[in-house]
Amino acid sequence: MNDVMGIVYTSKDDLTLRELTSQRAVAAIPVAGRYRIIDFTLSSLVNSNIHNVGIIAQKNYHSLMDHLGSGKDWDLHTRNNGLFILPPFLTRENGGEYSGVLDALKANFDYLRRSRQEFVILTNSDYVMNTSFEPMIQQHIKSGADITLMYKKATPEITEFTSSSKNDHCYLGIGEGGIVNDIEINPNAASYDNLYLNVMMIKRTMLMYMVDQVISHGSHDFYADMLRPYIKSGALKIMAYEEKGYYRRIETIRGYFNFNMDLLKPGVRKELFGANPVYTKTRDSVPTIYRGNAKIKNSLIADGCVIDGEVENCVLFRGVTVGKGAKLKNCVIMQDGYIEEDVELENVIFDKAVTIRSHSRLVGPGQYPIVIGKNITL
């Protein structure tokens, strides 16, 4: 077991994800047929031998709690360590809502103090990546760094952000020997192509000290008030670690849609599911049944579906029904979607348990899929 604990910060409300986050945290958004975004973060931690994980929950955390349960699906239900869900709570100093990562960390000093691991990996949970943190942990310890920041070379697919959602997009300036010497926060035109992945490794006690210092000086921004000054001062050894695997931050409806479509590529599936398993809450669904009229092309389909129609370039989650004569193209249909006979759907995202009555037709523009919210009957 590594001497490392994990802290997962489930992001603020992300309005650019509209219906998908109206009732759930970004980390709890369903992806890839049977997962939630946070499954990738948690599985990466567990597969890196990290068995003490705190989840900082924000508003709308019901769906997250429901999903995580005791943590047993990630083997995080052990006697010491395990899974700790850390929702905001009311105290004399605290208003029942975290105003950011710093605030959340400060509020959970008790948990941090009680944990026994020497190091912390602090990560967001608004991205999909299945990696091992082992090499970063090794590099951090070997290099004697105070802080290690994980980054990835920015490519157009990765940085496909909308202008309204520039929350905490940081780019790192990296000097000789991998030392981080600059950080740009939400730049319009970044000077560097080293995208910070919001994953850092640091000594637990040092993190607590830094958080305390920044907050006691009246500052609250993790990036501008904490990371930047330390990087600029050069007082600490802050190293960069390059991640090379598949990474997509889910921030917009289009990004969400494109990520799901990406899974239809064999190479992407291999990167995400080939090496390390991704754990999720089990639902005990039966296998999917294809009836005599089913015609399926290039689609990713979870268990528990009953399909008698035509499905092309789609991701179907668990328990979706596709009636006879129905035609689905370029769709993402979440759990328990019910598509009756002779329905035609194209470029559509259905949130959970959407029903569409027979003979209906719903076609979205190719660049901008239509989203239908949870539990709606059309």
Next chain:
Amino acid sequence: MKNKKCIAMLLAGGQGSRLGLLTKVMAKPAVPFGGKYRIIDFPLSNCTNSNIDTVGVLTQYRPLELNSYIGSGQTWDLDLSYGGVYVLPPYATADSSEWYNGTANAIYQNFGFIEQFDPEYVLVLSGDHIYKMDYNRMLSSHIERNADVTIAVRPVPWEVAPSFGIMNVDENDAIIEFEEKPKQPKSNLASMGVYIFTWKVMKEYLTADAADPKSQNDFGKNIIPNLLNDKKALYAYAFTDYWKDVGTIASLWEANMDLLKTPPEFDLTDPRWKIYSRTPVMPPHFIADDAVVENSMVTEGCEIDGIVRDSVLFAGVTVEKGAVVEDSVIMPGTTIQAGAIVRRAIVSEDCVIAKRCEVGESAGDIALIGQDTVLPEGYVVKAGLQVDNDAISRKEGA
């Protein structure tokens, strides 16, 4: 500690030799069924759904696969602090060490286990049938009739009755006669191998049976006849829903095919009676551009590029482009390579059916490929044959 009203003892020690190569490396209850289950998931899920939370699983033959599959019992919510699932292999004592010798003997050797829970009733189950049954209803009937033993029975077609243990009952369902595989059956009520004993009666009769050196220590051959001789209260409990003995290759294949009918002869989708199984932790399955998938069951981790018709595919099966799978059962982790044809066959776990192989035929008996078999390119397996790596090397050596 509070006593348990009813605990279950699941007889899972049999070899299941009629399943041929399928049970060469694992006990029959561990044999995969229905895309993501194993046979033992059915009695265990029935227990959980019937609120019977204490189950002893008696193992003997090839227990490794079964032991690791059962694990802590968490899959079936049977990981409790008091009760839950226990694997009970034969053990040695200071003055003897014995294998389980007969069904009754297996339970007799575990009286110590049963007594820990001080139950009023003991449910005896076997691990070779596919069915969904509420044992609680059977228990209510047992209690209502103040029975010593209640035996679950189901009507079978008269022509196959001679291959079962047949119960002859009176108008109140009291059992008046039991005939093991009668040539001329007087009734078509076959024993399902599901018994509820009042614990005191079980203890008395199994103890007496153990002391009888002439006994074969078998419920059907010895215990039931002895109880009948003594005019004990034995009742039949009729069960008429789907029930299938999957003790042979043909019946195992048929039971899998029953899942594909519309409406299915056996429905696994009832949310109030879920069948639980250990999940393989795999992504959803993928169906590629040139694939054809009709009237089939497909589960997590499969990648399908070829043609699949009227078949049941387990987790992690790959069907390459140009391969054909028809009327077949393909167990976890197996790859069917390009151009291979599989018809009316059961292919076990982690096999490779190489290019241009032909397994089975469109008519005739079911062909069977044993676990971990790597079939060389162009290899032909005729209908009704069984092949594994040993058979291939023997053939090559010859």
